[in-house]
Amino acid sequence: MIKILLLSALFSHAAEAPSQFQKDAALFQAKCAKCHTVGRGDRVGPDLKGLSERREKAWIIGFITKTDQYLNDDPEAKKLLAKFNGVRMENTGMSEAQANALLGYIDAASKGPVGPEEEPEPAVEDPASKVRMPEEARGPWLPGVAAALLLLALAAAAWQFGFAVPAALVLALAAGAGYWSLGGRRYHRLLGDQQGFAPAQPIAYSHATHAGKLKIDCLYCHYGAARSDVAGVPPVSVCMNCHNAVRKSAGAAEPSAEIAKVVAAWETRLSSAPRAIEWTRIHDLPDFVHFSHRSHVSNDIRCQECHGPVQDMARVRQASSLSMGWCVNCHRQQKAVAPSHWKRTGGPLDCAACHW
Ligand code: HEC
Numbered sequence: 001m002i003k004i005l006l007l008s009a010l011f012s013h014a015a016e017a018p019s020q021f022q023k024d025a026a027l028f029q030a031k032c033a034k035c036h037t038v039g040r041g042d043r044v045g046p047d048l049k050g051l052s053e054r055r056e057k058a059w060i061i062g063f064i065t066k067t068d069q070y071l072n073d074d075p076e077a078k079k080l081l082a083k084f085n086g087v088r089m090e091n092t093g094m095s096e097a098q099a100n101a102l103l104g105y106i107d108a109a110s111k112g113p114v115g116p117e118e119e120p121e122p123a124v125e126d127p128a129s130k131v132r133m134p135e136e137a138r139g140p141w142l143p144g145v146a147a148a149l150l151l152l153a154l155a156a157a158a159w160q161f162g163f164a165v166p167a168a169l170v171l172a173l174a175a176g177a178g179y180w181s182l183g184g185r186r187y188h189r190l191l192g193d194q195q196g197f198a199p200a201q202p203i204a205y206s207h208a209t210h211a212g213k214l215k216i217d218c219l220y221c222h223y224g225a226a227r228s229d230v231a232g233v234p235p236v237s238v239c240m241n242c243h244n245a246v247r248k249s250a251g252a253a254e255p256s257a258e259i260a261k262v263v264a265a266w267e268t269r270l271s272s273a274p275r276a277i278e279w280t281r282i283h284d285l286p287d288f289v290h291f292s293h294r295s296h297v298s299n300d301i302r303c304q305e306c307h308g309p310v311q312d313m314a315r316v317r318q319a320s321s322l323s324m325g326w327c328v329n330c331h332r333q334q335k336a337v338a339p340s341h342w343k344r345t346g347g348p349l350d351c352a353a354c355h356w
Pocket residue numbers: 028031032033034035036044045046047051055060063064071080081082084085086087088089090092094102
């Protein structure tokens with residue numbers, strides 16, 4: 001019940017007044033996007049990119065507003081129906097004005113992003129807003145220490161007045177508060193809270209070196225991100241494209257022991273027991289959530305908007321909470337839209353878009 005209340009609060013939050021383009025885009029999202037894309041390939045129905053170049057306007061408007069009739073009688077529509085294995089586009093109940101608006105959106109989106117093409121500056125790690133892992137908690141947490149001292153005084157008082165059992169209980173509380181605030185909190189976190197998670201990896205691979213200093217493109221290694229649901233971690237063969245030759249860190253006299261581990265894993269490839277590097281997974285949504293990298297990355301959302309400034313991280317840290325509120329907030333465009341990417345619209349808010 002509480003969850004439902006929270007959810008409706010989340011969804012009723014007023015957004016800024018959207019532009020006409022955003023309104024049309026939202027209509028497309030709500031009525032058409034589950035079956036069509038503009039420029040990202042066929043889904044249930046055809047990719048609508050360049051629609052106006054292949055069809056007469058009157059035909060398009062007719063097809064959208066009187067879908068059933070067209071699929072029954074119009075020869076072109078029947079051809080299309082056969083091509084899409086007899087899957088019928090549903091009657092979407094669009095008026096002629098709405099169909100015109102949708103066509104306007106499709107035409108605009110077909111042209112791709114306009115405006116300055118240069119890359120926005122990559123996000124830079126701001127030490128003040130840096131997500132802290134519990135392991136990074138340093139020094140005593142003063143409110144906790146104060147509480148522990150207070151409890152200690154209370155325990156002493158209870159003991160003084162002869163209440164031995166309550167005194168022992170309060171003493172235990174004081175000890176717990178003391179442990180927590182003097183450093184114990186480094187070793188514990190709340191269940192399911194993974195923000196800031198940054199486990200040590202079997203090889204001290206550094207994004208700061210590869211993506212930062214060497215400026216290797218994220219997609220060179222995580223090529224899955226542009227093509228599929230999962231970004232994927234590269235196989236050793238990708239590392240060996242360079243590490244066949246590179247065996248030392250810059251300026252080092254000795255070959256790097258960490259690179260040697262990469263080579264060692266590679267050399268098992270022809271043996272009877274080939275061994276992949278067992279990277280520890282960091283980002284992990286629950287199974288009941290559907291997330292696709294492709295639909296985000298192909299919509300010009302930069303990796304850093306979700307993963308933080310990975311190119312500055314010597315060890316990857318989960319920068320975002322990956323909570324439902326985080327997804328939904330961005331889908332409602334609470335965040336500023338990158339100026340060069342006006343094509344970006346909001347994402348779906350429909351429960352079924354993420355839970356299926
Ligand atoms: C349930 C899935 C579905 C929905 C929702 C849907 N379509 Fe379609 N659409 C199709 C399919 C499938 C086809 C191919 C014809 C067929 O098999 O019915 C198609 C064909 C089309 C075509 C012809 C494309 C071409 O290449 O000539 C247009 C235009 C179109 N849809 C526009 C829309 C618009 C606009 C909306 C939203 C109002 C929409 N569709 C919603 C499934 C859908």
